[in-house]
Amino acid sequence: MNPIVLFIIAITCVVSYVGLNNINIFEKYKFNVSAINNRKEYIRLISSAFLHADFMHLLFNMLSLYFFQGAVTMYFGTVGFIIIYFGSLILGNLFSLMIYKNQPWYSAIGASGAVSGIIFASIAMAPNEISVNFLPGWIFGTLYFGYSVYMMLNPKQWDNLGHSAHLGGAFFGLVYSVVMHPQLALSNVYFLGVMSLPLAYLAYQIFVKKKIG
Template sequence: MSVIVIILIAMTSIISYFGLNNMAMFEKYKFNVAAISNRKEYIRLISSGFLHADFMHLFFNMFSLYLFQGAVIQFFGEIGFLIIYFASMLLGNVFSLFIYKNQPWYSAIGASGAVSGVIFAAIAMVPNEIRVNFLPGWLFGTLYFGYSVYMMLNPKQWDNLGHAAHLGGAFFGLIYSITLNPELAMSNILYLGAMSLPLLYLSYEIFIKKKIG
């Protein structure tokens, strides 16, 4: 495992630990629509990615990062990995801000958006070879996007997950990978196309039907 990833996991774990034991710190740096939109506390777009709800939340995210960081670094290098991680974190939270802009109370924490970007950057390069929960990467991606879109369009079925952040992060990882490796992406166009269908449907619901956002 890359030293950069070890440092990132260590930083996230330490900051999460202090956040769990310091409610003032937790409240100051978590993602919150009102704080970001009204008070312009933009640091929360990044700082919230270093906070977690509990140790299981932290473990799941960091273990997922550990599993997929190797493939991403192999394809994009350590700098590319950092770009994917932090840009996915940022875009995931910006997308959440857009989706929940009329809900000032909405709050979230966790590195899930960033980790989703890393996972989908790996899947985009080898969608049929890589395995996620024993499923081919492209099939996992299709089901993942489909479930996330369904839950966003049916907010009454709340499951306490930040699907907007997940989708925003995953979308960046996917697009970044395709942009940097268009030939490889074209060779996997059927798999990537299948994964993109739920995202296209979500775009239709947001921008054409104006159902959410």
């Protein structure tokens, strides 16, 4: 595994563990609309990705990152991986900030936006070469986004995960892939299209139906 990827996974696990055992750190660095807009605590746009709701949430995100990082580092290199990971993370959280701007209480945590960008970028390059639990990568990606969209449109009181960040993160990963390797990405447009269906439905609910925000 690329050392940078390993470092990101390691530091995310350490910070998540600390956050789960220290409520002050968890509250200080989680994504929160009021803290970002009113107190200008922009560090939360990045720091929230290193916090997770529980060990299952952390494991799911880090395993997803592990399965999909190989294709990204192969086709885009270490620098490309860093650009996609943090670009998707930031754009995903900015998207959340935009749609929840009128809900100052809204908070979220998790690396969902960053991982979404990595998943889309890897599927754009190698949709069938990746498998997760015997599922082709693009099918896993479709289920991953389908679940996130369902949870976002049917919020639970106990759910504090950053589902909305998936849309912005996936968008960044997709656009970066098309810009860097347009022919290869477009040759896999069928797989990307299927995986985009849940996100397209989410965009419809947000921008047309106005059900969120």
